[in-house]
Amino acid sequence: MTSLAPISPDTQDLPSLIDRAATMLTGAKTAAEVLEARDMAGLAYDVAKRAARLQRAKNAHDDLVAAAHRAQAHALEIEARAKRRLADEYDAAQARGEVAKAGQYERANVEKTNVCPATAAELGLRRDQIHEARQIRDAEAAEPGLVRRTLDERLERGEEPTRAALRKMVVDAAMRGLRGGGSARRPVNPHHQPNPAFDAVAAIDGCCTRIAQQFDAHGTEFILSGYVDHAMQERSIAKMRRGRDVLTTLLEAADAR
Numbered sequence: 001m002t003s004l005a006p007i008s009p010d011t012q013d014l015p016s017l018i019d020r021a022a023t024m025l026t027g028a029k030t031a032a033e034v035l036e037a038r039d040m041a042g043l044a045y046d047v048a049k050r051a052a053r054l055q056r057a058k059n060a061h062d063d064l065v066a067a068a069h070r071a072q073a074h075a076l077e078i079e080a081r082a083k084r085r086l087a088d089e090y091d092a093a094q095a096r097g098e099v100a101k102a103g104q105y106e107r108a109n110v111e112k113t114n115v116c117p118a119t120a121a122e123l124g125l126r127r128d129q130i131h132e133a134r135q136i137r138d139a140e141a142a143e144p145g146l147v148r149r150t151l152d153e154r155l156e157r158g159e160e161p162t163r164a165a166l167r168k169m170v171v172d173a174a175m176r177g178l179r180g181g182g183s184a185r186r187p188v189n190p191h192h193q194p195n196p197a198f199d200a201v202a203a204i205d206g207c208c209t210r211i212a213q214q215f216d217a218h219g220t221e222f223i224l225s226g227y228v229d230h231a232m233q234e235r236s237i238a239k240m241r242r243g244r245d246v247l248t249t250l251l252e253a254a255d256a257r
Contacts, residue, residue, distance in 0.1 A: 014051060014071050015232035017044035021078045028082075031089040035124070038082035041075050045163070048072035052160060066158070067228055073151040073161040080136050080147045080166070087133035090125075099123070132167070139173035145206075146173050204250070 021044050025037035052068035093099040100117040139146050150169040154161045214223065227233040 013229075013231075014044065014047050014068075015228055015235070017047055018071060018074050018078070019235060020044075021075065021082075025078060025082050025085070028085070031086065031093070031123075034082055034085045034089060038079055038086065041079035041082055044075035045072055045079060048075055049160075049162075062158075063225065066155070067226055069155060069160055070226060071228065073155055076151060076161055076163065076166055077147055083133040084137040084140060087130070087137040090130055090133070135174045136170050139170040142176060143173045146170070208247075 017040065021037055021040035024033065024040055028034045028037050048068050048071040052065055052072060055065045055068055090099060094117075097117055100119050136147070146169065147166065150166055151161045154165060159165075224233075227236065
């Protein structure tokens with residue numbers, strides 16, 4: 001469906017790839033752009049995986065291998081988010097009649113407009129990729145935060161965060177969701193009405209909780225030692241400062257109420 005823009009040698013470093021994938025996904029407005037972000041995250045994952053193997057082959061310090069694994073996990077998380085969006089985009093296109101549904105013979109079901117719905121192959125997608133994207137989306141719906149928790153647990157155990165390990169957890173969670181055995185903490189409410197403001201504050205609460213947990217568990221020096229290079233450190237610090245400013249604004253507004 002799409003192809004990645006060429007990556008020049010001076011930008012083909014791991015932190016840049018991860019940042020580029022995250023930025024592309026955040027700014028994606030179309031399914032094609034979501035696919036581009038997914039592919040960029042996949043490239044970052046492959047680069048991080050090779051880096052981790054190279055460090056192990058060199059008998060490098062554990063901190064270097066762990067840093068590569070953290071980059072690998074970050075790339076996997078971005079890739080999973082892109083796949084969730086892809087599932088939604090694909091299903092919405094099917095509902096609009098723009099994409100053929102499973103089992104539909106597109107050429108034999110042309111309406112009076114003579115417009116044929118596109119096939120998955122014509123969009124550059126395989127059926128197994130669509131199925132996997134839907135599984136990730138459904139697993140996250142059944143157990144919110146599953147992807148990040150799975151990756152964090154493997155990192156904490158010193159294990160490599162791989163696609164295979166994540167896929168197993170996603171499939172298990174998706175099946176639990178189909179059987180009605182999702183998280184007991186998030187029961188399904190048939191009368192639920194979307195509340196974007198609640199979702200926004202809940203997301204910020206969750207981020208703050210995870211930040212505090214990481215800080216309490218590891219401390220300042222350990223966290224700051226995770227930077228791969230100076231450029232990554234500068235980008236991360238800029239994001240921290242932006243987060244600090246946002247939280248300060250929110251706290252001041254809350255105190256004024």
